[in-house]
Amino acid sequence: MTAQDVTTALPPPGDFSTVEALVRTLSGQASIGIFLSDPEGRTLYLNERLRRIAGLPVVPTPGECWRNALAPEDHDPICSEWSGATNAERSFSREFRFRRPDGSLRWVMAEAFPLRSGGEPSGGYVGIVRDITPRQLALDALHASEERYRTLAQQSPHAILVHADSAILFINEAGARLFGLATAHPIEGRPLWDFFPKEFLHDLPLAEAAPSPSVERQLVRPDGTVIDVELTAAPVMFDGHPAVQILGTDITERKVIAGQLHRAKKMATVATLAGGIAHEFNNCLTAIMGFSDLALPSLVPDSRVHGHIQQVVLASKRARDLVTQMLMVGRQADGAKQPLSLDILLKETLRVLKMKLPESISLREWIPGATNPVLADPTQIHELCLNLLARSQQAMTISGGVLEVRLDNMGLDASMTGHDLPLPPGQYVRLMISDTGDGIPADIRTPNMYPLFAPPSTGSKAGAGLAELQRIVSEHGGTLRATSTAGQGTTIEVYLPAMLQPPQTVAQEPSRERAAPLTEAKEFLAEHDKER
Structure with a gap:
């Protein structure tokens, strides 16, 4: 130089x-x-x-x-x-x-x-x-772009939050709803940790240079509800300065559906396995029952051996009923409906329940005879009965009580006094399950409690399927009703439309004369198993 x-x-x-x-x-x-x-x-x-x-x-x-x-x-x-x-x-x-x-x-x-x-x-x-016209035009375009961004962000159904230097610069209404933030007080300009716990902010995606992979977080809202959210971050220019935009999506329902799908696949596998085992077991029962029937005529009717062989036949028939249920589960995995005798299904369900009830709970059955068949999915109705019985049993776990089950035919007419059910007139099969638990407190009980039930203890899995049970009954053309008195218990009623003229393919219940000895033998074996 x-x-x-x-x-x-x-x-x-x-x-x-x-x-x-x-x-x-x-x-x-x-x-x-x-x-x-x-x-x-x-x-x-x-x-x-x-x-x-x-x-x-x-x-x-x-x-x-x-x-x-x-x-x-x-x-x-x-x-x-x-x-x-x-x-x-x-x-x-x-x-x-x-x-x-x-x-x-x-x-x-x-x-x-x-x-x-x-x-x-x-x-x-x-x-x-x-x-400076080019610069000013660029600034005007930037401001217009930011205004369009704000308008679109405010109208977006997804939660959008923009932050820089750990301070909130912008959050749309969907974001305030998702994260449970009160909009009565200013949010923008305040630090993130004023609204989110440290566990939620830990390793939060920054995306300062490029979009970052999505992360999942579990957030406890101020009102105590727990949600699962998916967060995706990307760099943006906000008010002319670099910032980070976070897009939040509520995936709570998606995770619940994924869990249900996973359980459904497991149930489908179990149904297939149950069908295979049932067929093999049925072959063994055929041999046991066949040779027992051949042996009975050659024995003295009043001998001890004759009585033992009769017990073998009764136990084999009970096992055959169980095999029939397993085959029914395997066939009905797709949710197909068929004529169903609810009294037979309920008796078998109660027989199994008797063996599991604690001594502090007494079971009372009121199933006077064969009821009208209903067009239903046996697997779903079986699940419905098990869930309702489990809820009533849980309500009496601590103090004990009486579990009462009734099944009968019932006709509904618009002119009937006290008929306020959301059902058209006709014939129905009514299932009533009552317990003597604590009942529903008056402060949370509503006048019309068709879809409501006595709520189980917080965090109980028994209460997770209430909406599902209501859906099952509604899909079968029926309804649910619950009445409760605090300190006296809860009664749940299930109404299902009856089939007055069932097809010829419907399996008829055996005559009461022939069924009586078998029923007595079944109850004897159930009590004998419980004592052992």
Whole structure:
């Protein structure tokens, strides 16, 4: 690098004509606008670049001034600011717009400085004007884009939160609802930890350079509800500064559905396995029952051996009923409906329940005879009975009590007194399950409790399927009703439409004369197994 002294190239002191020529040449070739004014602010000179920016004539005219080209909206405030600066002999700096003769607007940045020599008063002003229209258009586009972003974000059903330096810059209404934040008080501008626990913020996706992979978090809302959320972060520009946008999605229901699908696949596998085992077991029972029937005629009727073989036959028939149920589960995995004798299914369910009930709970059955068949999915109705019985049993786990089960046919007529069920008139099969537990407190009981039940203890799995049970009954054309008295217990009623003329394929229940000995033998074996 070399340096050269250009002092000798400058005009000698006092050669004002040369200095003026130099200044005019530089001003004429400058890429910015330049103007000169007297101490009162009247324009003395405008260079060619400023004329092009402001749209002024190329040929100077008497009395011309750069202020004549101001946009009407900016004229009064800029002229007032300029007069104040010249009167106080101070600098001037403002952004404003020129309106050209063709109607177009140009944004400019103007700066002017007093001309002083030593300590003397100002001899005028020299000013420069830069065209900042491209920058201003870019800022306007940015602001318009941010406004569109805010509008779309506010209307988005997904939770959107924007933060920078651990402070919340923006959150839409869906985000406030998802995270359970109260909108009565300001949220924007406050730190994240004012609203979210440390466990939730730990390893929160930052996405400062590129979108980050989604993460799942479990959040406890201020009202105590627990939700699962999926968070996805991406870098954005917000108010002209870099920030992080977080998109939150409530995946609680999705995870519940995924769990149900997983359980359904397991049940389908179990159903297939149960079907295979049932067929193999049925083959063994065929041999046991066949040889027992062959042996009975050769034995003395009143002998001990004859009685033992009869017990073998009764136990084999009971095992055959169990095999029938296993085959039914395997066949009904797809939820198909068929004519079903609810009394037979309920008796078998209660027989199994007797063996599991604690001694503090007594079971009372009121199943007087064969009820009308119903068109139903046996697997779903079996699940319904098990769930309702389990809930009633749970209500009496601590204090014990009486579990009462009734099954009967019932006709509903619109003219019946007290008929307020949401069902059309007709014949129904009614299942009633009553317990003597604590019941539903009066402060949470509603006048019409068709889909409501006595709530189990907090966190109990027995209460997880209430909506599912209501759905099952509704899909079968029936309804549920629960009545409860605090301290006395709860009664749950299930109404299912009856089939008055069942098809010929419906299996008829054996006659009561033939079924009586078998029923007595079954109950004897159940009590005998319970005692053992």
